[in-house]
Amino acid sequence: MLRRNFLRGALAAAASPLVVRSSALGAGRPAPSNRVAVACVGVNNMGGQHLRTLLGTPDAQVVAVCDVDAQVRGAALQAAARAYGSDAFCAGYNDFREILARPAVDALVIAVPDHWHAIISLQALRAGKDVYCEKPMTLTIAQGWTMIETVRRLGRVFQTGTQRRSWSQVRHVCELVRNGRIGRVLRASAGVGLNNRECGPTWEPEPVPPGFDYDLWLGPAPAEPYHHLRCHYAFRFILDYSGGQITNNGAHWTDVVQWAFGKDGTGPLEIEGRAEWPTSGLFTTATDFECTYTYADGAQLTLSPRGGAPRFEGAEGWVSADNKADPPSILSSAIRPDEVRLYDTRGETHMQNFLRCIRTREEPAAPVEVGHRSASVCHLGNIAMMLGRKVKWDPAAERFVNDPEADRLLFRAMRSPWHL
Incomplete structure (x- = not known):
């Protein structure tokens, strides 16, 4: 496999x-x-x-x-x-x-x-x-x-x-969650899209196109034969270079959830993932998956291929990052001067x-720090799926709890001469 x-x-x-x-x-x-x-x-x-x-x-x-x-x-x-x-x-x-x-x-x-x-x-x-x-x-x-x-x-x-x-709409939704407009936060869910299923077991190496520095493209990654689907957009579906849609679209959604949960400086405590993996072919990221993260306050996040922008469910309603809510009046609720206000780019891109x-x-x-913690949520999901079991995470120490096997997946070797 x-x-x-x-x-x-x-x-x-x-x-x-x-x-x-x-x-x-x-x-x-x-x-x-x-x-x-x-x-x-x-x-x-x-x-x-x-x-x-x-x-x-x-x-x-x-x-x-x-x-x-x-x-x-x-x-x-x-x-x-x-x-x-x-x-x-x-x-x-x-x-x-x-x-x-x-x-x-x-x-x-x-x-x-x-x-x-x-x-x-x-x-x-x-x-x-x-x-x-x-x-x-x-x-x-x-x-x-x-x-x-x-x-x-x-x-x-x-x-x-x-x-x-830097999107004012997303900031407002996160402020609504942070300031209790949906009551106690219970869970969030988001869809990141399916990983590519093409390029199956019959793929063959191809000549490197003229003008394409393939060795430099590989850089720190293992040396592998060229195929056009290894590069450009589809690199996302090969674990040597990326983590699939969970680190692609998912990186945006974990960032929004971390912001709304007030967890920019920390992360989840437990991560559980299930995945279906390709058994042959060029692509190596999971073809279907679901990851569930549990935070210290009991709030959960679920990522899967299906769905869209993060939806936050609370004891008193729900609101989503694509500007929907139930009850709809949640969206028109103004944030008072004495409440939590998040970083406002004030119209800047x-x-x-x-x-x-x-x-x-x-x-x-x-x-x-924000980029690191949001990406970490994505990586933690992939690690749980690779191991095929629940893992416990210490977000302060940034190590797994009594789990040397999982800790080793915090690192990757690099092809010489590249290093950090």
């Missing part, structure tokens, strides 16, 4: 010590111009959306784009040339490390496969750059520990790409919030 092979390898590799580099290259500050100089690393799919947003943002200047796919990189450079009326303002790179050597780059916007998030973010932070990193913030829980320590030690601005933190915080050095809407 593919899950068993992955699990066996992960447990064995995790027995090796985690190598953490602790170099710090200075605090740095934004360039003294009217625009924040931004480099976009990963400019396909969500990265392409970020690029288009930044090209239309007056207080940002995209000075570099980076992608291991020459075709994608070329299209991004053309988009920048059209936006700026010249191809002289934005340079293209295959390797993100070349960008880090440029002192005039203030910030990186990172939208690459999950297995690269921590490495690129950490190298950027140590090079004195502020970072916007797409969700999930990390591939493992242990990577989050290093991310938090590095951001705080260096005083950098770090924004996690959980954009719903998530990216605008990041850019402003680069200038002001304030905390952004989705800082590193």
